[in-house]
Amino acid sequence: MxxxxxxxxxxxxxxxxxxxxxxxxxxxxxxxxxxxxxxxxxxxxxxxxxxNAIARSLNNQRSRLVALVVNAIGNPCEAEEQQLLVHRLQARQLLPIILCCADHADRLQLMRLASTYQVDHVVVFSDMVSMQDAVDIFHTTKPIIVSFEPLENENVSSIRIDGSEAADEIIDKIVRDGKKRFAYLAGTNSSWIDKLRRKWFADALAKRSLAFEAQAFGDYSYDSGFKEAVMLLHRDKVDAIICGNDVMAIGARDAARRVLGRNTPDDIAIVGQDGIAMAAWDCNDLTTLCLDHTAFIDAIVELIERHDAEIEGPHSITLTCTARWGSTA
Amino acid sequence: MxxxxxxxxxxxxxxxxxxxxxxxxxxxxxxxxxxxxxxxxxxxxxxxxxxNAIARSLNNQRSRLVALVVNAIGNPCEAEEQQLLVHRLQARQLLPIILCCADHADRLQLMRLASTYQVDHVVVFSDMVSMQDAVDIFHTTKPIIVSFEPLENENVSSIRIDGSEAADEIIDKIVRDGKKRFAYLAGTNSSWIDKLRRKWFADALAKRSLAFEAQAFGDYSYDSGFKEAVMLLHRDKVDAIICGNDVMAIGARDAARRVLGRNTPDDIAIVGQDGIAMAAWDCNDLTTLCLDHTAFIDAIVELIERHDAEIEGPHSITLTCTARWGSTA
DNA sequence: ATCGCTTGTGTAATCGTGTACACAATGCAT
DNA sequence: ATGCATTGTGTACACGATTACACAAGCGAT
The missing domain is CATH 1.10.260.40 (lambda repressor-like DNA-binding domains)
Known part of the structure; x- marks a missing residue:
């Protein structure tokens, strides 16, 4: 060799x-x-x-590397989008570097490491990273941040996601079906994305003079959805659970059926969020608030193009969610 | 800025x-x-x-970049392992570049691109890449290849996975349960990994004077598992289906239940492969041939360390699978 | 006082490209 | 034949770090 x-x-x-x-x-x-x-x-x-691309990068001041800051690789709610984005990047001869870390201090350290590689673009999927941290660490590269509220910062481009209308439709149907006691099963409670998602549903309930009777915190995993749902159903006697993502919703559905013998949608309504492929499988058939993955990735690629073209100014693209109707609500 | x-x-x-x-x-x-x-x-x-890490890399002749060649990011059968590996790499200050491509010609092109970045290590998860292509493209970096048979090449390190014993145990149980007509539901038929996995089960059947009565080809997706299982059950009247991965097994189980009203494990036995987390969920509870993900990643990291220490010679590590018993077989 | 060793710092070369600049050769119009 | 634009190539430097080498200063032992 x-x-x-x-x-x-x-x-x-x-x-x-x-x-x-x-x-x-x-x-x-x-x-x-x-x-x-x-x-x-x-x-x-x-x-x-x-x-040698390294030597060329040094000379060019362009590395053609893109940092993707994500919460997890395995988690299906992000994986489908990551997959799409990676394909699109590679079609442009851009190489993705995945930054993925459980611990927060480690995550920042990792971002600093990646920034020394002079990445051309940064896409922040993780809601665990604050806008300010991203700007500080990648101070020569304008980060593209996926967020749920408009970001007021010159040095950031953002994708804003709005699901309020779809949440309203879903609540409408569940209320018409006669459900009365709602619970919200959140992801990690440090996630501000989750707070906003919760707000969409809370607002829809308020319009109908209702409110969440109970709230629980999971960690976006099946197991946490299962465990917390048992509590909500048993202790709080709710008959509708809005979950922070689809995987927890599947866990909650299993808990209702297995532990308490209650079935969707008659005994209880269960709603997911994300619209992952698995949610549509026959064994799940989840009602869920979902985002068009393709449109989402298109938006990110468009922002990358704008950066490459050195178009100045802050950029923000807003996408709206839709409801996918299954048999769980 | x-x-x-x-x-x-x-x-x-x-x-x-x-x-x-x-x-x-x-x-x-x-x-x-x-x-x-x-x-x-x-x-x-x-x-x-x-x-500046780019300048340092040029001088050092070490980029601290690692290329990971994978089939897909979203697919859970690989995602859990990818996640683990990424964490382990990052703990060593190594940055992973994900190479993931649907089309084969594109994939090779992509690998060539990555090789110009002077990656320090290459890990090939994808069975769509031949050993020779990997060696040719990364000719200065000894690739680490995940394979199912021993690779006889000085310029390659490999992880070999052997599930023959576990397959034997599983077949034993199913035969004792009285099942007689077996089918194999393969992943893509160009995958040599799938051929070997099939062989483990075929050998176990042969030991009992049995053989696969039918075979179908899916693409590792839920939908393909569902569709092909309908055919196998309806046309070929089989009562046991060994699937190429867990996701297809879930699809097959759904098809049996929904389309033909047949339940596991009484009417039909269904077996998966991979042992992904989802397989253990209450709604799935799959019997599956699984690999210890941690041991798997440990082995890869060990090979990376050996390369770093410049220990010469071909390296191969063999891992064996175990059976996880669920209610589907 | 001299030698030798250690410590701390600067000078200059190096890693492998890309590219501004210079220059020779060519073609074409006058 | 002269002038000018075009084409193809080489020379030399820049990119931003690391590091071998040289050297001065400090210090202890003789």
């Missing part, structure tokens, strides 16, 4: 040209004779030469 | 030293006076200076 790669200077010697000409052979729009280019590319192929 | 970062030379001027001394202030084991170091670090913090 060759431990060392061949360099442009070495290749130049082999092809009988200067290293500058080798570089030109690999730049599409540069003044170079066709014969020379072909010869260089042939020799390059023969010796397995590829320009 | 400051578009430009401060450089070590500029910081040197500010602190009244040379750029070499600035560099030393950031290298733990270098000869530098304590007072000088403290002063430099203070000035650095004040001006938000961090050494």
């Amino acid at each position: 060759n431990r060392r790669r061949i360099t442009s200077k070495e290749l130049a010697k082999l092809a009988g040209v200067s290293s500058a000409t080798v570089s030109r052979a690999f730049s599409p729009d540069s003044r170079i004779g066709n014969a020379t280019r072909d010869r260089i590319l042939a020799v390059a192929r023969e010796h397995g030469y590829q320009p | 400051n578009r430009r970062r401060i450089t070590s030379k500029e910081l040197a001027k500010l602190a009244g030293v040379s750029s070499a001394t600035v560099s030393r202030a950031f290298s733990p084991d270098s000869r530098i006076g304590n007072a000088t170091r403290d002063r430099i670090l203070a000035v650095a913090r004040e001006h938000g200076y961090q050494p």
Whole structure:
């Protein structure tokens, strides 16, 4: 195994040209004779030469690296979007670096590490990172932040997500079905995204002179949804549970059915949020507040393009959620 | 927003030293006076200076980047492991670059792109990439390949996974339960991993003078599991389906119950593979062939360490699967 | 006082590209 | 034949760090 790669200077010697000409052979729009280019590319192929992207980045001041700050990779509520985004980035020859960390101090440290790699773009999916931290750490790269309220900061672009209308539709149906006692099963209580999602539903209830009778905190996992739902149903006697994401909703549905023998939608209404693929599976068939993943990623890619084009000013794109009707509410 | 970062030379001027001394202030084991170091670090913090990792990589010949070649991000059968690995890498200050591509030609192109970034390590999770392609493209970096058979190549390290014993246990139980007609529901038919997994079960059947009566090909998705299972049950009248992964098994279970009104484990046995968290949820409770994710990732990290320590020679680590018993078989 | 060792710092080369600039060769219009 | 624009190539420097080497200062032992 060759431990060392061949360099442009070495290749130049082999092809009988200067290293500058080798570089030109690999730049599409540069003044170079066709014969020379072909010869260089042939020799390059023969010796397995590829320009060193690290050296190029240093020279260019463009790394073509993109930092993606996410809460988790495994969690399906983000995974589908991550997958889409990664594909779109790669189609643009951008390489994604995943930053994903359980502990908050570690997360900031990790972001600092990534920032030393001169990433061209930063996309913050994680609601555990404050806008100010993102701006401070990546102070030369305007971060793109996924948020649920408009961000008032020149140095940030944002995707704002609004689900208030869809939440209203869902509450409307559940109330018409005769449900009276609502509970909210939140994700981590440090998540401000969850607070806003809760607000959409709370506002819809208030319009009908209702309010959440109970509240519980899970951690976006199936197990926490299961466990907290048992409490809500048993102790608080609720008949409708709005969950912070789809996975907890599935856990809650299982708990209702298994532990208390209560079925959706007759005995109890259960609502998820995210609209992940699994929610539509026959065994789940969840009613859920969902976002169009494609539109979401399109918006992120558009902001990346604006940054590349160096269009100035703050940018914010708003997306609205829709209701997906299943048999759980 | 400051578009430009401060450089070590500029910081040197500010602190009244040379750029070499600035560099030393950031290298733990270098000869530098304590007072000088403290002063430099203070000035650095004040001006938000961090050494440029791209420049450092160029000099060091070490990028601290790791390429992860995966089939998909969203797919839970890989996601849990990816998550674990990303955490472990980041604890070592290594940054993961995710390479994930639907189309095969694109995938190879993407791997070539990543290789120009001088990645320190390559981990190939995807069974869509041949060993030879990985070796050719990353010819200066010995790839770590997750495989299901021993790889006979000096230039490759591998994790070999063996589930033959666990498959035998599972088949034993199903046969004792009186099931007679077995089908195998494979993932993509171009996947050689799937061929080996199938072989574990086929061998176990052969030991009992049985064989697969039918075979179908899905694509590892819920929908394909659902659709193919309908065919297998209806046309081929099988009473046991071994699936290529857990997600398809869930789809198959739903199909059996919903379309043909047949329940596990009495009417039909269904077995998954992977042992993802979701398989253990109450609504699924799958019998599945599973791998210890932690041991798996430990093995990968160990191979990375060996590469870093420049221990020569081919390395292969073998892991064995275990059966997880649920109510579907 | 001299030697030798240690410590701290600066100078300069290096890593592998990209590109501004210079210059020779060519073609074309005058 | 002269002038000018165009084309193709080489030279040299920049990108931002690390590090081998040199050297001065300090210190203890002889």
